Amino acid sequence: MDGFSKLFEAIDGTTKTNAKIDAIASYLDQAIEADKLFAIALLIGNKPKRPVKTTTLREWVADYTQLPLWLFEECYYVVGDLGETISLMISQITDQDSDSISLKELFELLVELQKYDVEKQREVVETFWKNLSGTPLYLFNKMLTGSFRIGVSKKIVIKAIAKHLNKEEKNIEHQMMGVWNPLEHTFKDMFPLEGLEVAHHIPYPFCLAYPLDIDYDALGPIENWFLEKKLDGIRGQIICRNNELFIWSRGEDLLTDKFPEFEVLIHMLPAGTVLDGEIIPWKDGLPLPFSVMQTRIGRKNLSVKFLKEAPLIMVCYDLLEFEGKDLREEPLSVRRKLLEQLIADLVHQDILVLSERMHFDNWEAAGEFRDNARNYHCEGLMLKAENSIYNVGRKKGGWWKWKTAPLSIDGVMLYAQSGHGRRANLFTDYTFAVWDGDQLVPFAKAYSGLTDKEIGSLDRWIKANTIEKFGPVRSVKPIQVFEIGFEGINESSRHKSGVALRFPRILRWRTDKEPKQANTKDDLLQLLKLFES
Amino acid sequence: MLLEVNDFGLYCKQADVYIDPWRPVKRALITHGHADHMRWGNQYYLVHKDTVPVLKVRIGADVNFESVSYGEVKIINGVKFSYHPAGHILGSSQIRCEYKGEIWVVTGDYKLHNDGLSPEFEPVQCHHFVTESTFGLPIYEFKSPLLIFDDIKNYWAENQKNKENTIILCYSLGKAQSILNQIDENTDNVFLHGAVANLNESFREVGYNFVGERITGAHNKDHFDKSLIIAPPSVLGSAWMRKFGNYKVAFCSGWMQLRGAKNRKGVDKGFVFSDHCDFSSLNNAVKMSGAEHVYVTHGYETQYAQWLRESMGLDAQIMKTLYSDEEMMQEEGKETLE
Ligand SMILES: [Zn+2]
Ligand SMILES: [Zn+2]
Numbered sequence: 001m002d003g004f005s006k007l008f009e010a011i012d013g014t015t016k017t018n019a020k021i022d023a024i025a026s027y028l029d030q031a032i033e034a035d036k037l038f039a040i041a042l043l044i045g046n047k048p049k050r051p052v053k054t055t056t057l058r059e060w061v062a063d064y065t066q067l068p069l070w071l072f073e074e075c076y077y078v079v080g081d082l083g084e085t086i087s088l089m090i091s092q093i094t095d096q097d098s099d100s101i102s103l104k105e106l107f108e109l110l111v112e113l114q115k116y117d118v119e120k121q122r123e124v125v126e127t128f129w130k131n132l133s134g135t136p137l138y139l140f141n142k143m144l145t146g147s148f149r150i151g152v153s154k155k156i157v158i159k160a161i162a163k164h165l166n167k168e169e170k171n172i173e174h175q176m177m178g179v180w181n182p183l184e185h186t187f188k189d190m191f192p193l194e195g196l197e198v199a200h201h202i203p204y205p206f207c208l209a210y211p212l213d214i215d216y217d218a219l220g221p222i223e224n225w226f227l228e229k230k231l232d233g234i235r236g237q238i239i240c241r242n243n244e245l246f247i248w249s250r251g252e253d254l255l256t257d258k259f260p261e262f263e264v265l266i267h268m269l270p271a272g273t274v275l276d277g278e279i280i281p282w283k284d285g286l287p288l289p290f291s292v293m294q295t296r297i298g299r300k301n302l303s304v305k306f307l308k309e310a311p312l313i314m315v316c317y318d319l320l321e322f323e324g325k326d327l328r329e330e331p332l333s334v335r336r337k338l339l340e341q342l343i344a345d346l347v348h349q350d351i352l353v354l355s356e357r358m359h360f361d362n363w364e365a366a367g368e369f370r371d372n373a374r375n376y377h378c379e380g381l382m383l384k385a386e387n388s389i390y391n392v393g394r395k396k397g398g399w400w401k402w403k404t405a406p407l408s409i410d411g412v413m414l415y416a417q418s419g420h421g422r423r424a425n426l427f428t429d430y431t432f433a434v435w436d437g438d439q440l441v442p443f444a445k446a447y448s449g450l451t452d453k454e455i456g457s458l459d460r461w462i463k464a465n466t467i468e469k470f471g472p473v474r475s476v477k478p479i480q481v482f483e484i485g486f487e488g489i490n491e492s493s494r495h496k497s498g499v500a501l502r503f504p505r506i507l508r509w510r511t512d513k514e515p516k517q518a519n520t521k522d523d524l525l526q527l528l529k530l531f532e533s
Numbered sequence: 534m535l536l537e538v539n540d541f542g543l544y545c546k547q548a549d550v551y552i553d554p555w556r557p558v559k560r561a562l563i564t565h566g567h568a569d570h571m572r573w574g575n576q577y578y579l580v581h582k583d584t585v586p587v588l589k590v591r592i593g594a595d596v597n598f599e600s601v602s603y604g605e606v607k608i609i610n611g612v613k614f615s616y617h618p619a620g621h622i623l624g625s626s627q628i629r630c631e632y633k634g635e636i637w638v639v640t641g642d643y644k645l646h647n648d649g650l651s652p653e654f655e656p657v658q659c660h661h662f663v664t665e666s667t668f669g670l671p672i673y674e675f676k677s678p679l680l681i682f683d684d685i686k687n688y689w690a691e692n693q694k695n696k697e698n699t700i701i702l703c704y705s706l707g708k709a710q711s712i713l714n715q716i717d718e719n720t721d722n723v724f725l726h727g728a729v730a731n732l733n734e735s736f737r738e739v740g741y742n743f744v745g746e747r748i749t750g751a752h753n754k755d756h757f758d759k760s761l762i763i764a765p766p767s768v769l770g771s772a773w774m775r776k777f778g779n780y781k782v783a784f785c786s787g788w789m790q791l792r793g794a795k796n797r798k799g800v801d802k803g804f805v806f807s808d809h810c811d812f813s814s815l816n817n818a819v820k821m822s823g824a825e826h827v828y829v830t831h832g833y834e835t836q837y838a839q840w841l842r843e844s845m846g847l848d849a850q851i852m853k854t855l856y857s858d859e860e861m862m863q864e865e866g867k868e869t870l871e
């Protein structure tokens with residue numbers, strides 16, 4: 001674990017992307033073969049499940065350190081992270097450093113540990129506590145509490161692997177798609193030195209669009225662009241190869257079993273077909289609210305009745321593979337033609353729908369549509385250059401997303417809660433309320449949108465203006481007003497305000513506003529009437 | 534009770550004096566020169582002789598004061614007062630008070646680790662022990678500052694290899710001097726923020742010489758080449774930092790023990806270096822005092838008092854004071870010494 005601990009320290013000690021890439025690449029250069037894939041799994045957040053209940057773990061720590069449990073809890077409250085708290089308390093009584101376990105062995109052991117009985121678990125854990133110190137001890141406890149995290153994106157890891165193997169990033173990205181388990185694969189199978197073999201169930205890396213941040217005039221004539229609606233479902237890939245069907249989400253979850261209505265496609269699609277599109281609940285030619293999809297995803301058993309109420313389709317955007325041939329380097333116009341043909345040839349089916357090409361006379365007209373996108377059951381427009389290839393990941397230029405502005409409402413901060421990890425001990429999660437007469441009713445929780453500086457000064461304000469403390473939550477004086485943006489609004493009986501917001505976030509801290517100037521519950525209901533998706 | 538807390542501070546009625554009062558009083562006995570302990574406006578100050586320069590810089594040259602050495606006894610209306618090393622910073626003292634056989638010790642801020650400069654903490658036997666608890670939880674365990682100084686020097690050397698300047702942020706009274714005390718006096722590549730330089734100059738009159746050149750408006754990027762710069766934390770993120778071109782910045786504080794605190798600071802490195810006791814030092818100090826009654830002040834007073842009651846069976850209670858912890862203040866960038 002020594003090498004991996006050093007890697008962790010190196011990544012932790014820098015904010016520079018290139019330094020992180022170099023650190024990972026040089027770790028891979030030096031690591032023993034068996035450890036490499038485990039390191040990659042951990043780096044991208046693929047970690048073993050927490051093997052021990054945290055309540056049990058707390059009792060063990062109290063016993064082991066001979067400190068009362070209440071004192072442990074006080075420490076945990078101050079530190080804000082269980083794994084770190086345990087490490088700090090354990091390291092007071094350990095000083096030897098006999099680290100001989102490899103990363104692979106540790107990973108395997110944590111998986112095995114889940115199967116042991118409690119006494120055996122405790123014995124193993126205490127042995128580690130006795131023998132580890134410093135960063136290895138910290139990493140062990142983070143994995144033990146199931147909260148191991150490291151400050152790198154998947155993109156950085158991909159770049160590092162490409163550097164280590166001297167290969168192209170897009171190939172590595174493709175090879176890393178889908179679900180894989182370091183206990184079942186080896187580094188060599190995943191990244192073979194020769195060829196670019198990828199197993200038949202593996203999706204292509206999704207081509208992603210940047211938000212449009214330039215003036216549309218810079219895009220040139222609108223005729224050179226393919227415009228379509230940006231829908232609010234689940235972006236996914238349908239793969240039909242070797243008489244098997246796989247459905248992957250953009251988050252790389254394998255969702256085949258969740259979406260039985262697509263099963264029939266095995267018999268319909270030609271072998272070697274990969275489609276990119278939006279999986280979305282659909283009725284009478286229109287999308288249903290996203291909340292329908294959420295309920296659908298949450299269900300374990302899909303009754304026939306429920307399937308009828310929330311039927312899914314895919315609105316197809318792109319054809320990535322046809323008759324076994326990778327089309328991604330072909331221009332969009334060519335891929336689109338083939339896609340149109342493919343869908344036209346599938347008779348008696350209504351689960352694959354062609355994404356509608358939107359025609360506008362000019363960019364102004366397109367902009368007007370985008371501004372009113374909610375009235376057209378979409379989030380805005382996608383702009384794709386006619387000649388664009390299907391890129392790996394996010395590349396500037398070929399594709400843009402042009403989303404309509406978020407809805408917004410001014411709310412008063414009512415509660416604050418401390419964050420975790422980097423944000424432990426700092427109040428970063430807030431609850432906002434609107435006026436209902438002279439009462440404030442909570443309507444949204446949000447934890448993003450402020451700068452670090454704003455978070456800092458808000459934190460100090462919260463500490464000085466607390467009314468009551470309930471564990472990590474504080475109620476604060478209703479003084480601060482924030483503009484809250486969100487993507488959609490739905491009726492909800494579970495919320496006091498009567499509405500549920502989709503993706504609420506802080507747009508601005510309205511220090512210029514008095515609490516009385518915040519919006520009201522009626523304003524929210526007005527928005528609901530206008531925009532219920 | 535020989536000592537008790539009232540609206541002005543920790544009061545000794547028999548002698549009519551206050552220890553580290555937070556509002557102006559007639560007579561103040563001062564444990565050390567940090568802003569929350571030595572405040573402005575008292576009519577008379579009794580300080581350790583090494584606190585005198587700080588008193589003059591901070592409170593004023595014409596202030597009415599007397600100074601004592603460690604161990605020297607001062608009797609005020611029958612109460613015997615004496616100052617004893619607290620190991621916190623130069624001049625920092627525990628104040629011992631004795632009247633009719635009852636002995637109290639007020640620690641002020643203190644640490645048991647030797648920092649190479651401040652005279653080492655001296656255990657003083659007493660019946661009543663008033664202790665701070667800034668780091669009074671078992672998550673705080675500090676290495677010896679002497680080891681930290683090595684880490685800091687290595688960090689400087691490493692940054693020099695990368696042709697970078699090194700900025701060390703620390704409290705300008707205390708840590709700044711103990712770090713400078715470890716640096717070869719012949720080096721000419723150490724620079725000081727004005728707040729640090731002011732204090733260093735004042736310490737010269739009591740016989741201390743610290744290395745380092747004061748940074749003034751005349752300095753620009755060209756003056757700094759792989760240099761070591763010592764500055765108070767309040768400069769972080771300010772335009773002043775731009776003078777140094779390529780640099781790495783590190784922060785010295787006991788709070789650096791926590792990852793959250795370190796990451797939040799946005800510094801390149803955190804040195805877990807404190808002028809306060811860690812948890813086990815507090816426990817040792819309490820034991821060495823032999824006191825049966827312990828009064829826990831600024832820090833984790835609720836938790837630490839409970840711990841003392843349960844683990845040592847002592848009569849430990851919270852003493853509500855208005856001392857704010859200077860490490861906490863500097864973490865929030867509110868150092869008041871500039
Ligand atoms: Zn102090
Ligand atoms: Zn203090």
